[in-house]
Amino acid sequence: VNASADGRTWRVGELAEQTGITVRALHHYHEIGLLVPSARSGAGHRLYTSQDVRRLHRIRALRGFGLSLAGIGDVLAGTGADPRELLRRQLAQVDERIEAAGLLRRAVAGVLAALDDRAQPSAEELVELIEVMTTVEHTLTPQQIEEMSARRRELTEQLDPGELAEMSARRAALAARLTPAELAAMSARRAALMPHDG
Amino acid sequence: VNASADGRTWRVGELAEQTGITVRALHHYHEIGLLVPSARSGAGHRLYTSQDVRRLHRIRALRGFGLSLAGIGDVLAGTGADPRELLRRQLAQVDERIEAAGLLRRAVAGVLAALDDRAQPSAEELVELIEVMTTVEHTLTPQQIEEMSARRRELTEQLDPGELAEMSARRAALAARLTPAELAAMSARRAALMPHDG
DNA sequence: TTGCTCCTCACGTCACGTGAGGTGGC
DNA sequence: TTGCTCCTCACGTCACGTGAGGTGGC
16 A cells, blocks of 8 residues: 555565575466566566565465466456455365365275285275275266256355355365264175185 | 177277266377277277276276376286375375365355455455465465474374374364354454454 | 576476367268 | 268466576675
8 A cells, every 4th residue: 555665675586485485486477477576687687576575475375275376366456256256166166175085085095994904905906996986986977977066056056155154064074074884884895895715 | 807708899989978088088098008999990990898998997996086197007007016005195195185175164264254244345355364364374484384294294104004094084074174163263363354444 | 716596498297178170980 | 961970180278397508696
């Protein structure tokens, strides 16, 4: 808002050291116009003013929120629509990631549990196991899966922010947890998957 | 193991439709040698045998486990080391993702909660808010952060699979959950962040 | 004079998406 | 003859990493 007439400038290396952003990344931000240093030295070296540094901190903060560099540019330019809408989309995306990762973690842990009992598990057995475990999911056709996610998207978009946040939190917590019962069920299923010797 | 003399073959389009994997992806798998169709028609069209289809299913299953195409090639070739080691690394990676996403979700939800009270939040306010919220994390230098994750990695590698799985499950569940108390704390902190009017 | 930091190309990454332009099979 | 599927280039994506070869400042 008010320009403090601080004449101090920073060079790329200094900025990189302070912020943990690499020199190459700063070059990249310059290339795409996201952060153009306000000055150059006589030798052509980039010189960043305190204003530039301030912008960089904002860029880093927004990047930490998972925004793309293009998205960050929009937000900082103020050209985007309602910022809340942006954040809501972010939240929904994060929740999808959490949910997917939770399912994946359960699957991986399940396979690991099954393998840990075997003396010398071969890669062959591993593949076999993973294949069978994922077969269930594959009985759904891509269309069906698409329909499901589309339907869910519609539903989600009709919720107000409060409801959305609540539902998301519940789903995320559910997906990330691993109940002993589930582990037991996997352990049981494992017997059916193992090659019958003799 | 035993080759059922099933002479049936499939063309890329058929395979794509059945498996949900795009034609382009199948071309890509061919290019990198991950899945080379066993035959070609007179016109040069790719013809996949039942063996090829079987391999494709395995590729898809392993891809679902988050492995890179190169990693999948290794596993299917049986050249990799102990498959359990591979899965353990996968598990650790997934847990890191879940944890990071959980932290992110909390931050985004916090900012959203703060913004929802404002009548007409500007992009400027949004950025300000996000910046302040992430400032705490930035008091750590990159080196410190690196040291922390390195130390944690060392610790993790010394655990046996059982301990690892248990710890991971706890961490993941913790990170994904959003307690009312935390929301309240955020709500309280919010007051300090809002610009004091007058 | 020697390091150190800086500079500008420019290719590589990962797993494909997306045309462009053309040919064979029912 | 008309669609449909198939083919092979080949560039684009996203946010930089990683040299290559060269120049200015203390």
